[in-house]
Amino acid sequence: MTQRATAFVNARLVDPASGWDGPGALLVRDGKIADVVQGGDLGALAADIEVIDAGGAMLAPGLVDLRVKTGEPGAETKETLKSASLAAAAGGVTSIVLQPDTNPVVDEASVVDFILRRTRDIELVHVYPAGAATKGAQGERMAEIGLMREAGCVYVTDADRPIVNSKVLQRVLAYAKSFGVLVAHRPADPWLSTGAAATAGEFAGRMGLPSVPPIAEKIMLERDLALVELTGAPFLVDQVTTACALESLKRGKDKGLPVSATTSINHLSFNEVDIGDYRTFLKFDPPVRGEDDRQATIDALASGLIDIVVSAHCPAPAEDKRLPYDEAAPGAVGLQTLLPALLAFQDQIPLIDLMRTVTSRPAELLGLPAGKLAKGAPADLVLCDLNAPIVIDLDKLKSKSHNSPFDGRRLFGEVKMTLIDGRTVYQA
Known part of the structure; x- marks a missing residue:
């Protein structure tokens, strides 16, 4: 089954592999990163592409x-x-x-x-x-x-x-x-x-x-x-x-x-x-x-x-x-x-x-193919709101065991979406 192409716009791209931390956009197609634009946008997009406005959130590997x-x-x-x-x-x-x-x-x-x-x-x-x-x-x-x-x-x-x-x-x-x-x-x-x-x-x-x-x-x-x-x-x-x-x-x-x-x-x-x-x-x-x-x-x-x-x-x-x-x-x-x-x-x-x-x-x-925002790389991505406060709650952790030292600690950085090979495997 062919995946629908997805475009992330208005994102803060953080890509340590290339050294880029700044505004940009990224296109995902068929499980791969099809295009990355650092400091700009993707231009006109086809009607069948799903567009996700990141709202300035961090998009990173x-x-x-x-x-x-x-x-x-x-x-x-x-x-x-x-x-x-x-x-x-x-x-x-x-x-x-x-x-x-x-x-x-x-x-x-x-x-x-x-x-x-x-x-x-x-x-x-x-x-x-x-x-x-x-x-x-x-x-x-x-x-x-x-x-x-x-x-x-x-x-x-x-x-x-x-x-x-x-x-x-x-x-x-x-x-x-x-x-x-x-x-x-x-x-x-x-x-x-x-x-x-x-x-x-x-x-x-x-x-x-x-x-x-x-x-x-x-x-x-x-x-x-x-x-x-x-x-x-x-x-x-x-x-x-x-x-x-x-x-x-x-x-x-x-x-x-x-x-x-x-x-x-x-x-x-x-x-x-x-x-x-x-x-x-x-x-x-x-x-x-x-x-x-x-x-x-x-x-x-x-x-x-x-x-x-x-x-x-x-x-x-x-x-x-x-x-x-x-x-x-x-x-x-x-x-x-x-x-x-x-x-x-x-x-x-x-x-x-x-x-x-x-x-x-x-x-x-x-030697893994992961860890970078590059054209042709696997679309393994995380979209994270760096400014969103979260309080760690043991009862909300996905692990079967809940032995976290961060229980009750207030942190910043809410994961909004996680993609594996272009598939959304988690969405807040």
Whole structure:
């Protein structure tokens, strides 16, 4: 069935790939961007074209979120592929990368194929599986990286579990490089971080919480960067959150190592004091940091040292969160709140630079066709009223789990419409 062509006029086009942030118009036809006019309009349009007056709202590439967890397969009560896709669409996220620590773990081609077939049937957002770097994500034996790549996985990672054995990680990096596969790894020294619920310091001490010193992130990152230098393999630092680790990251990048880095919107938005009276919805892995670390992370994002912002979407039902703080499950849902939470930093970082971290940069890193407003590109778009206030309400989130740290927070940036391949998959 042929889609009706759609024209967006009177829009604020924000396209980090081309560097344009200004007025413009865009035409969608047959699932692709048929024309883009920066600083002007489309001229006379045929009668059969649907015209949408954006009213000055931002029209941007749909967001690309590189770190999303679901419960499917194995824990569908937390989140299904469909509920995660619905949440993504409502948040203007058009491409998501699923973490492999499901049940079963995504460590072979058949599980990659299962996920891709399931999401094709759902027909909402684009879903890309990440494969496990080691069998069972246990950090002991290398997984079938080449076969998973052929099946469609976009990078390999053991998600929240650091690969402690340096020899194993060296083999993973060398083998992945031969297939052109990116390796993502969490920088956390397990001997210092296991069992921690907070960041070490005066606040955690007063709260009586088991804690991890920030240096644990730096220790593991230094090891990882040394192995990247040895192998030359492309590498993604999975959520850097401390000032001391950022120093190591800068030295690695200054050396010319093929390293990129993410941070989560949670670590940009909250610090350890926000835990308040043991608010378990703010328990993350890695834990929230001190204010100095948070500011250093924001500065690193502004300078480009940190490349990408992720939602770190991690659904957990109420029974896993409403427990004593050190027993509660870590993580938060974030697909629907990523964009408005990111927009809160416009007073510190230009809008086009913020949007680059969730559009063109992650798309370029993984070689995806998304993340740009260009003629012939997929019409994966988000229309967002930057000035519309919203109050985050747990009951209105599309995720099956409602563990959001932004509950009750007033933000700006209402998603009006999300398009995937020219199809409207969400409309406010």
